[in-house]
Amino acid sequence: MIRVKGHLIVKVSICALSLTSCASLKKSTTRKTTTTPASANNNHRVEFIDGIATNRHTHNTNNYNNRDISISKNITRGSANLENAQSWQFKYAQLLDVPVEDVLNYKLYNFIEEWWGTPYRLGGKTRDGIDCSGFVNTLMNTVFQMGLTGNSTNLFTQVKRLPVHDLHEGDLVFFKIHHKRISHVGIYLENDKFVHASTSNGVMISDLKEPYWKKYFAGGGRL
Structure with a gap:
């Protein structure tokens, strides 16, 4: 009888130890799978493709x-x-x-980054104030060595027209805002986003899908 009881006590102890170990493992595993980078935004999670290493x-x-x-x-x-x-x-x-x-x-x-928030100024070409075509010309000349000049209307005549889904980084996007002719220009980045010098907020990034820009969008093109 003592052996049976002892045997039972050993089995119960082993089971208790096993349950404790599983619980600890589960907690440890949970912590590993739910950890996210501190810099990640819950609404804009950055996704990565495993196995690709270039x-x-x-x-x-x-x-x-x-x-x-x-x-x-x-x-x-x-x-x-x-x-x-x-x-x-x-x-x-x-x-x-x-x-x-x-x-x-x-x-x-x-x-x-250096020009972000620079206020809009018609005819301006410095960080004290710059207009849309001045910003496009300065960026394209500095980053892409394009040697551009001219206002938004002039630039529109120089590009090869492309549908939005064919636009790539460095292409130009044009708008007719309260005019029958081209009156605004920006530089396409990615995912329908473009950088430009807006009259209201200066140099910033906007989205072609936003109702305002979608309403006045006149086309995009490549130099």
Whole structure:
């Protein structure tokens, strides 16, 4: 009888130990699977594709439409190497609502960062004030070495027209705001987002899908 009781006591102890271990494991596993980066926004979660790893270590330029595009160094695609991404990439990935590994053009986004919030001033060309065409010309000349001049109407005559779904980073977008002719221009980025010097908020990023811009959108094109 003592052996049976002892046997039963041992079995109960083992079961209790097993249950305690499972609970601890479950808690540990739960913590690992629910951890998110502190910088991630719940409404704009940055998604990554596992298993894709394209290292960029020494080559810092790329070419698109005959434009030299500066690429950030040491950027690795893949969720296992997110620590290599820079804070500016996370910032603009959220603003554009795109994966962080798609935001690579450091020269472009550094330019936007430096000019962000510059007030609108008709005919202006400095950080004290700049208009839409002045901003487009300055960005395109600085980032893409295009040598542009002219106002929004002139620029519209220089581009090859493209549908919105074919627009890429560095293409131009045009608007007819309270005019029958082109009166505003911006630079396409990604995911229907464009950067421009707006009359109300200065240099900023807007969305072509917003009702206001959708109403006055006149077309996009490539130089």
